[in-house]
Structures are given as C-alpha cells and as structure tokens.
Amino acid sequence: MKTLTGSCMCGDVRYEVTGECREVVACHCVECRKSSGHYTAATATRPENLKLLGDDGLKWYRSSPKAQRGFCQNCGSTLFWKPDSGDRISIFAGSLDGQTGLQMTSHIYSQEKGDYYTIEGDAAQFAIEGAKLVL
Ligand SMILES: [Zn+2]
Numbered sequence: 001m002k003t004l005t006g007s008c009m010c011g012d013v014r015y016e017v018t019g020e021c022r023e024v025v026a027c028h029c030v031e032c033r034k035s036s037g038h039y040t041a042a043t044a045t046r047p048e049n050l051k052l053l054g055d056d057g058l059k060w061y062r063s064s065p066k067a068q069r070g071f072c073q074n075c076g077s078t079l080f081w082k083p084d085s086g087d088r089i090s091i092f093a094g095s096l097d098g099q100t101g102l103q104m105t106s107h108i109y110s111q112e113k114g115d116y117y118t119i120e121g122d123a124a125q126f127a128i129e130g131a132k133l134v135l
C-alpha cells in the first residue's frame with residue numbers, strides 16, 4: 001500500500017499516511033473558505049493511519065461545534081480537519097507531497113460557495129456534506 005507524505009509550508013509539521021485514503025472532496029463551506037482563503041480540497045483517512053513525523057507547529061482550532069482544524073502556527077498552512085466523532089481525519093490535499101494518485105471526485109457545501117467563482121468540471125456537487133468516508 002502506498003505511503004503518502006505531506007507537510008506544512010515551513011516544514012514544522014510533517015506527516016505520513018499509510019492506508020486507504022478517500023478520493024479528494026472539495027468543500028465550499030464558509031469555515032473552509034475563511035480558513036484557507038478560498039475553498040478547500042481534502043482527502044481523508046482513518047485516524048490510526050496518520051502518523052505525525054513532526055508536530056512542533058501544529059495547533060488545533062475549534063472551528064465548529066463538531067470539529068477542529070489543525071494548522072501550523074508558524075507558517076499558517078491548513079493541514080487537517082478532525083470531527084469529534086473520531087471516525088476519520090481529513091487531510092488538505094495541497095499539503096501532500098508529490099504524486100498522490102488521488103482524484104477530486106466531488107464538491108460539498110456548494111450552496112455556501114463564494115459568488116466570485118463557478119464550480120467547473122464533471123465532479124458531483126452536493127449541497128450538503130454528501131461525501132462520507134468509504135474504505
Ligand atoms: Zn509550518
């Protein structure tokens with residue numbers, strides 16, 4: 001099974017993922033837009049598949065009643081979204097290194113997207129969170 005690695009921009013947070021990863025889902029919700037500056041795109045895996053190799057800069061922010069976001073407090077990169085249910089952890093796809101072999105297959109919270117862009121392409125669009133982690 002392929003091991004993916006990733007990091008924040010400055011390298012203070014580094015991780016590897018061994019195990020199944022979900023295809024990439026783009027999220028247009030307000031929290032993702034505020035935290036990233038646009039919309040986000042994330043894969044997801046079971047929490048036990050994610051190993052932190054360096055977490056000096058990692059800070060968690062409670063962005064909603066049901067989840068926290070992990071980011072680097074040194075460089076500001078958004079890295080993780082972790083629901084309290086603990087069934088998965090989302091990993092923002094831009095933080096992955098090199099070739100991932102993943103595809104962006106759907107868009108969620110399209111009803112909250114900004115008015116300054118159009119969602120292009122054939123990927124499915126869901127007005128609510130329609131993409132569950134299926135492994
Ligand atoms: Zn950093």
Ligand SMILES: [Zn+2]
Pocket residue numbers: 027028029030031032033040109
């Ligand atoms: Zn979102």
